[in-house]
Amino acid sequence: MQRYFIPETNITDNQVTIEGEDVKHISRVMRMTTGDHIICCSEEGRSALCRITQIESEFVLAVPEQWLDEKKKLPVHVTIVQGMPKGDKLETVIQKGTELGADTFLPFKAERSVVKWDQQKSSKKLQRLKKIAKEAAEQSHRTTIPSIEEPYSITSLIERSKSYEHKLIAYEEEAKAGESAALVQTLHEANVNDRFMIVFGPEGGLSDKEVGLLKEAGFTSCGLGPRILRTETAAMYVLAAISYHFELN
Template sequence: MQRYFVDEAVDNHFYISGDDRHHIVKVMRLKVDDQIICANSSGNSAICVIEEITDENVVAKVVKWEEGSVELPVKVTIVSGLPKGDKLEWVIQKGTELGASRFIPFTAARSVVKWDEKKAAKKVERWEKIAKEAAEQSHRRELPEVWSPVNLKKLIELSKSYDNRLIAFEEDAKTGESSVLAKTLAKVEKGQSLLFVFGPEGGLTEEEVALMRESGFETCGLGPRILRTETAPLYALSAVSYHFELMR
């Protein structure tokens, strides 16, 4: 059953417009009496039946609100040093499927890509669309946030609102460090937040890591192998999922 992220219901009805209306009518070719799932901004979702299709809206009536949750028990934010090409799009798509709650691009010292403010709105809009489509495909109930890139100073400032802060650091992996991630996950409580920073292709500089450490971050390795910038966040999210969802 197709899932859509929509505005809050009004009198037990969802009114779906724009691209989602087009997808329902023109792509999926759904009709009156067909069923869809609607998820709202409160993290709730419902099985709905299409009651009416107009030129502006698809009107869907709630049949049954879904119970339970498919969201990670902890709020994980992925901070990615701006990578080349479409690697960040891959991280956002797959990271959404794996349960990330927020994505924050980071203009790291070794980021080859330079952020163009003139194209910023369009770029972020594309990232948000990728996250939305991935959330619908993976039956998420919450739509991840996607931010515009931040610099190191802003990253350190916003990190203060998080319960736990980690840096995936290549040098730690090279020395065989393997306990910090496991120890951190063991102490994290359900409902808490975790900020996880990953460098760009060239990695993080010693200065960047030192400044974050001074602000309360811990560095950690992600196993004995050196992972690509687009692979490391997915490894971390998988580890979080395994710890909180499969080891119960």
Template sequence: MQRYFLQTDSNERVSVKGDDFHHMIRVMRMKEGDSFLSVFQDNKSAICKIEEISNDSLTASVVEWELNSTEMPVRITIVSGLPKGDKLESIIQKGTELGATEFIPFKATRSIVKWDDKKAHKKIERFEKIAKEAAEQSHRRTIPFISEPKTLKQILQTVPSNAVKLVAFEEEAKQGESSQFKEELQKVQNGDHIMMIFGPEGGLTEEEVHELKNHDFISCGLGPRILRTETAPLYALAAISYELELKR
């Protein structure tokens, strides 16, 4: 059943306009009596049935409220060094499906891509659209927040004081470190906030990792293999899901 994020708080009656209305009627060919899933701004969700369709909107009523949540039991912020090509789009799409709460592109020292501020608004809009569609597909109740790219200094100024702070550093993996990530996840409690930083294609510099450690980030490897910049966040999210949702 198709899921839609509506720009209104939960209510027994629903009005749908704009792009969602177009998708329902023109793409999905929905008719009166058909059902869809609504996710409201207060994170409640429900099965709704279409009652009436006009030229530019439709009205529906709630048939059944969803009780089970599909959200991670923790908040997860993924900070990714700006990668080349469309890799960031892939990280946002797959990371949304895997449960991330927020994405922060990171202007790392070794980032080859230079962020064009003139095109920033359109890029963020595209990232938000990708996250919304991925959240609908994976039946989430929230759409991750997409930040504009930040420098390391800007990131460190906004890190929540109570966050579990991790940095994936490939040199740790090369040296055989394999337990720190697992040990930190075992300490995480429901409701915690995890912030994890990943480098771009060339990895993080020693100076960046040193600065992060000075701000209480814990450096860890992600297994014995060196992962691509677009693979590492997905590996981490899958591991967090296993530890907090499947294993417990």
């Protein structure tokens, strides 16, 4: 069943008002009519089975018929810090990371990042990334959309990390050295609702200086198995491991 994310102000116990691009999707793409059912999710993570009662060019009205008890969130909160990669790889990380349950994405201005964030186009870039996250959340039947923020410097990242219980660096030099225990140990020590921050470098990896600063701030470097993963694959590996440990194990 099609799922839509609705601002909290547009949801009451008696009516849901859908606006923006979702109106076109409902009427023109899905070709829905009054009486059809959809699932509407609020910004707070509530979801309801709703029946469409009115379709206009600027809005769609629906009536909540059943509030759902959906358990779709990972049992822990995961923030993915992604060193700015080339091309559309950041979009891939956000799309697939959303499907796998990440809560927050923080692009990171790493020393070896080739791509630079254009401040003049920042608003448009963030809007596109948030749209990708929204569509991925709908497709994967999430009840929340992960947040995406503007790129962090190493200093601002370390400051942000102070509120997290578990802080990891995916470091290829550890993988080359055969390190395989840090991630597993961290998962075993973690409790439900703990906050994870995991840093991934860009194509060229993290510099020794960056790794040193992060370790001084309480981060633990870890390997991700015997193979060296592409930057857009590494976050997916860790999210899958977290899901397996907390949801399937």
